[in-house]
Amino acid sequence: MLQIYPGIWKFTFGEPEAVTPAKLRHRAPAEDALRKLSAPKECPIPLKSIVGQWTTRGCKVAISMDEDEQIYGLGLQLSSFNQRGKKKTLRVNSDPKADLGDSHAPVPFYVSTKGYGVLVDTTRYATFYIGSTRKVGQRPAQVVVEVPHTAGVDVYIFAGPGIVKAIQRYNLFSGGGCLPARWGLGAWYRCHLQFNQKDVLRLADDFRRDRIPCDVIGLEPGWQTHSYSCSFVWSDKFPQPNELISKLLERNYHLNLWTHAFIHESSPVYAALKPFAGDYEVWEGLVPDLTMEEARRILAECYEKLHVNLGVSGYKLDECDNSDYVTAWSYPELSQFPSGLDGEQMHSLMGIQYQETVYSIFRKQNRRTYGGVRSSYALAAPYPFVLYSDLYDHKDFIRGVVNSGFSGLLWTPEVRSATSAEDLIRRLQTVVFSPQTLINAWSIRHPPWKQWDAKQNNADLFVENWGEVESACRSLLELRMRLIPYLYSAFYRYYQEGIPPFRALVIDYPSDQNVWKIDDQYMVGDRVMVAPVTANTLQREVYLPEGRWYDFWTGQKYRGGAKIDYHASIDIIPFFIKSGSLLPLATPTLHTEDPLSYQLSVNVYGDGSLPITLYEDDGKTFDYLYNQFNRLDLLWDNVRNTGVETRTGDVKCPRYTVKVWERIP
């Protein structure tokens, strides 16, 4: 058992593989931050409680577990929350139909209510038996992890105390959380896949005219000359991409491009990448071996030259997972890649390697980005990409927000079409309280508030009361804009301390048994707890953890440690503020470039004893990595009944001003 950082130990069994997430990492651990975290001296899992053994299929590691211990994580598990008693095989897959472990982003990392985390450092489709089975005659429960096709494995153990510290250590070991470009926290709108240059500009103008907040416009597959597989070349729908992007930037929109990594023979990089491709095709395209530096360089240069240099702000990295279910697409597990990886290893790593490829362009140019990705894996925290899915169950999408925080992932419960105005609004409420407020209108020509039914939408048949629906949606997007200073601050903590901005209640309250199964409420930052509502009900149960909580909408105060029945009319998403909190709210604007977006009113809940720190930087470059930011500490002076602002740092950049302090007693 080797201690590699304070509070992090490595247990090595047998001869681990050469290809693992930790060995192929591109981003270094956030060492300084790791060393700042207080740490216990002893590994939370004693050596006698962890046993490795070879099997005929590979190897296994068994870790003892207490009878009342609860286990969470394993990546973006959309169908389940508390993993105790389950068997999960971690395979990258885009269409999991059953609760098997398949996921866009399975991560062989879990955390325990006993206050530790475990990373099994493998790209193999490992199976986790989480107290679901017992050896003959053996009574303490175990987590048993089988890692196939290997002669050994490294297991990293991350100490608490508490779940949150274990996750912090894991995220900092990963390199620290990402900090999105500030505009990335605004509203996103992906337009119809058949839109051309004119359509996009018209949409941009319509949104400003109609006062719909929007910072990012996304293009879907239609912008490429060939998209399944990809050419990466602008189609004749976009004859002057340069001009389009300038005009969008003038209007304070950022442009995001859909793409994937399977390369059509008409692509300018086809020939160059052929020697660096796997032996199986996908959609008649090459599968580049992005674990190879040369392959990443060729693809990155292509993206840089054709898009990024024109001002494209980021990408949606689609289809880097695979599907055995809906249709059998993608490369087989038995594929071979030039670097020596097989298809199983590559499925696990594809999403990360693709994120690295694209992220490296923006790092080089010192421009921050924020984008989407459909697959991820271990050690992903530093990458500013948000997971999304073609699946669409609203409850699963909420669970995605809740689960993603266990494993260094970000997830957007994107809004597409809906079954009713109510469904649309409920889904929009959830996505407003998520890492990326994304409306994905890829299949509809008009915004969903005009018509949520795709067929009618495309026939220009709007619902009668669309004005009302639009107005409800506008209010929600405005709420998002108001929350950006608070969210940006939460992301700064993700970067600096590894604390995930969106968290299951059990992360903050691990010893409260009432939260062990709550998968439909979550913390946003440290002060806000949200309980989304799905369509077809106006009532839901909300559990308030210990302490006192304020209803954001009514200011009503509740005693925690209890359930309440909450009536949420259609325009209300229940969310609660911890007593003592200072909650900064920006003036709602149409985009984040508007200086008014730095003008704050601060709600002071209860005695205002919980100060908050905001961060100011250029919002666009990586200069924050070199301390080019200001801290703005907001305090409430209860004696003088006044707010106090203390700024540390003197970076030249837009600055917050507090216009109003509002007390909610």
Next chain:
Amino acid sequence: MLQIYPGIWKFTFGEPEAVTPAKLRHRAPAEDALRKLSAPKECPIPLKSIVGQWTTRGCKVAISMDEDEQIYGLGLQLSSFNQRGKKKTLRVNSDPKADLGDSHAPVPFYVSTKGYGVLVDTTRYATFYIGSTRKVGQRPAQVVVEVPHTAGVDVYIFAGPGIVKAIQRYNLFSGGGCLPARWGLGAWYRCHLQFNQKDVLRLADDFRRDRIPCDVIGLEPGWQTHSYSCSFVWSDKFPQPNELISKLLERNYHLNLWTHAFIHESSPVYAALKPFAGDYEVWEGLVPDLTMEEARRILAECYEKLHVNLGVSGYKLDECDNSDYVTAWSYPELSQFPSGLDGEQMHSLMGIQYQETVYSIFRKQNRRTYGGVRSSYALAAPYPFVLYSDLYDHKDFIRGVVNSGFSGLLWTPEVRSATSAEDLIRRLQTVVFSPQTLINAWSIRHPPWKQWDAKQNNADLFVENWGEVESACRSLLELRMRLIPYLYSAFYRYYQEGIPPFRALVIDYPSDQNVWKIDDQYMVGDRVMVAPVTANTLQREVYLPEGRWYDFWTGQKYRGGAKIDYHASIDIIPFFIKSGSLLPLATPTLHTEDPLSYQLSVNVYGDGSLPITLYEDDGKTFDYLYNQFNRLDLLWDNVRNTGVETRTGDVKCPRYTVKVWERIP
């Protein structure tokens, strides 16, 4: 490429494992029958079209495929039929939620419309890529099979011509099809799991009184002192099992016992089997290593002494699969067994080894049996066990009948409760045209025709028109009794020639593209084609293959090679008789011991040019293996307008008598 029998070749790549279905087989190939089948000299897959290769995960075999070739099989695939374009991983599982390859009975054997079959001789969770993916630059389509954790594999190739010959060779290579005890083809009724000895006898008497045909009564878990895991010991609900069985036999009922192979510590064989058990428990019970002769012997002796010697006729071998889905139960794949097998291998073989264990008892006693089993695998044809499932989609259940014939399996679309009288009757219609006409009333105290809703049934609340529903169900069970001579004949062909009694249309008509996707019609024997109807419709499309066909119910004649729209009122299951057929129908009786069940009327369709052979034997012993049977050939003499019976053999046993020849012109 080694020819091992006429029309069967073995391709060996690398060093195959020691544990494979072919190497662990207990039943010898039906050599004489194999040698009787005419065979091509050349292997239908030339050596250059099959390539083996090692992968980092094991090995793979690639077999070229024509562009228009269609592939079927891979065992009991409930969710799909034509496998072309699919990726399937063959894992034994009881709750497949997606079309992944998971199945109670996956079989690494497939057949092609080009007229050959391929068995990949492995117990590993092999993945079949059936033209679903292509290598870079490679244009002919391929079936690629990856076999993990192996350094080589044997592939057996079974020649046609046609699909049916390939399947025949596979079934004969397996040992030939099973021949059920004749009573096994009657009606089955499994009673409520809480029933005691008196309840069972009362039910038996009620059925006779109410003129409900029934040959077999099944007990569910409640008969054991401990059932999850199992003790195998009669509980105090059955104080005199001896007496119960005698009384049932007097009334011409056979008793079948539910059981499974996970052994509770209270079982008399627990201690003896402990040294022969795997290292992981299931339901706190041992998992016996039934690949070991000693383990089979101990378990078989226990069953023989406690049940078979008392007159028990057979078993329902439950839970010999496993489930990752609904609940994570069963032993892990990483388990180790004393024989050296791991859990993956054992999952594949458990069902077969368990069938062998139980079958051996009856073979030794020279008593035929027929039972149920929830898991099976390759080379299963000789075992007289019928697969069933807790899943319950009627269309999937029909597809199960259609698919099972490709891979040497039998499947019953058992009837449990229902959502309506219509649903009940439609399901019963299907199960009448299946290998085992099973009503599984494990959860209801009264027959489903009195009340299909389980909750109301157990509250003694019957539906108003239950008499009508009972009458409809009685008629269907009588139809089953009428078909027994015909079905018994079809099973004789399964035994003698390997022709499955229930077959997809593509087996009989492989070059007719219209049947390549038909998964809801099937052949029963050589003369009957059935097209079941599911609830909520009275209309369905029926495709009639080439030739002419008669509607059984109306005698209406149709020209084949065309679709018809068929109106099937609730009491009608559409089935069609091939023109020229002689269809023998027994006098409907309450059980197969009734001598009237040998009294036939023979329908003569069209010119009566297709004679049929019936078989007579004791129906109860294995003496048929030593030619202790008579053949009764039925011909129609068109000139003299009369039927002709020709008996070959002079075995003393019940004999058929034809009372009526009925012409349907």
